[in-house]
Amino acid sequence: MGIHLTSRLFVTSDLGTHAMLALNPEQSHYLQHVMRLRRDDSVRLFNGRDGEWLAHISQVSKKAVELTVSEPLRSQKSEPNIELYAAPIKKAHFDYMLEKTTELGVTSIHPMLTARTQVRDVNVERCQSIVTEAAEQSERLSVPDIKKPVTLQNITTHWPQDRMLIVCAEWGDAQPLQTVLTLPTIKSTPKIAIAIGPEGGFAAEELDLFRGLPNAIFVRLGPRILRADTAAIAALSCWQSVCGDWL
Numbered sequence: 269m270g271i272h273l274t275s276r277l278f279v280t281s282d283l284g285t286h287a288m289l290a291l292n293p294e295q296s297h298y299l300q301h302v303m304r305l306r307r308d309d310s311v312r313l314f315n316g317r318d319g320e321w322l323a324h325i326s327q328v329s330k331k332a333v334e335l336t337v338s339e340p341l342r343s344q345k346s347e348p349n350i351e352l353y354a355a356p357i358k359k360a361h362f363d364y365m366l367e368k369t370t371e372l373g374v375t376s377i378h379p380m381l382t383a384r385t386q387v388r389d390v391n392v393e394r395c396q397s398i399v400t401e402a403a404e405q406s407e408r409l410s411v412p413d414i415k416k417p418v419t420l421q422n423i424t425t426h427w428p429q430d431r432m433l434i435v436c437a438e439w440g441d442a443q444p445l446q447t448v449l450t451l452p453t454i455k456s457t458p459k460i461a462i463a464i465g466p467e468g469g470f471a472a473e474e475l476d477l478f479r480g481l482p483n484a485i486f487v488r489l490g491p492r493i494l495r496a497d498t499a500a501i502a503a504l505s506c507w508q509s510v511c512g513d514w515l
């Protein structure tokens with residue numbers, strides 16, 4: 269079997285030659301009953317720190333599948349540091365946004381509560397499991413961090429000086445994204461974030477809060493109004509292709 273067809277799992281344990289670990293009940297069930305793997309079958313593991321490793325099933329019991337790590341496959345690489353601040357939207361669309369932005373290499377996702385945010389309860393644990401699965405499937409060596417929901421006001425009050433913020437806004441003083449991505453301040457910054465509003469868009473006072481930040485810049489994504497999930501995917505894709513790791 270080609271190595272890329274070997275099942276791939278995110279674990280929290282340290283990975284190194286001869287390390288042994290027991291999988292959690294969901295992962296044990298997945299390997300045993302979905303993938304139908306048996307003793308000695310191989311699995312690939314990553315933990316976001318030690319790269320990717322080959323492991324073999326050393327024991328299968330009712331309680332857990334146990335693995336023994338054998339050899340390194342890929343070393344950990346530094347990845348672009350790009351955060352997403354997104355107002356939570358209806359579940360299916362937010363789930364889609366989580367999955368697709370993970371595939372596109374987002375570093376962390378910050379649910380941002382805005383004046384027009386309709387959906388205010390975000391199950392962070394569930395979101396974390398969606399991005400973990402997307403990271404496993406997309407061959408990433410890291411899993412994005414899902415943060416607890418925070419208000420837009422709080423975010424703008426504590427915005428760090430060393431991170432540029434691209435605010436996607438369909439009206440007003442927004443510049444075309446392509447123009448902004450070629451600005452030296454954006455191209456060369458090591459830390460960046462993208463902000464996306466809710467279904468009803470940002471309120472005028474919220475745009476003013478962003479406008480008050482010295483390191484925020486407004487962009488538009490063409491002449492059409494995109495759904496928030498499409499906007500996040502479009503902005504991240506354009507950023508990756510001009511400033512990120514698609515080069």
Ligand code: SAM
Pocket residue numbers: 435436437438463464465466467468469470487488489490491492493494495496499
């Ligand atoms: N209800 C808003 C309106 O009609 O003005 C549309 C909000 S849109 C569904 C959700 C979010 O996606 C917006 O707040 C913005 O962040 C982003 N977005 C959608 N289309 C965009 C565009 N053409 N340019 C920039 N941002 C856009």
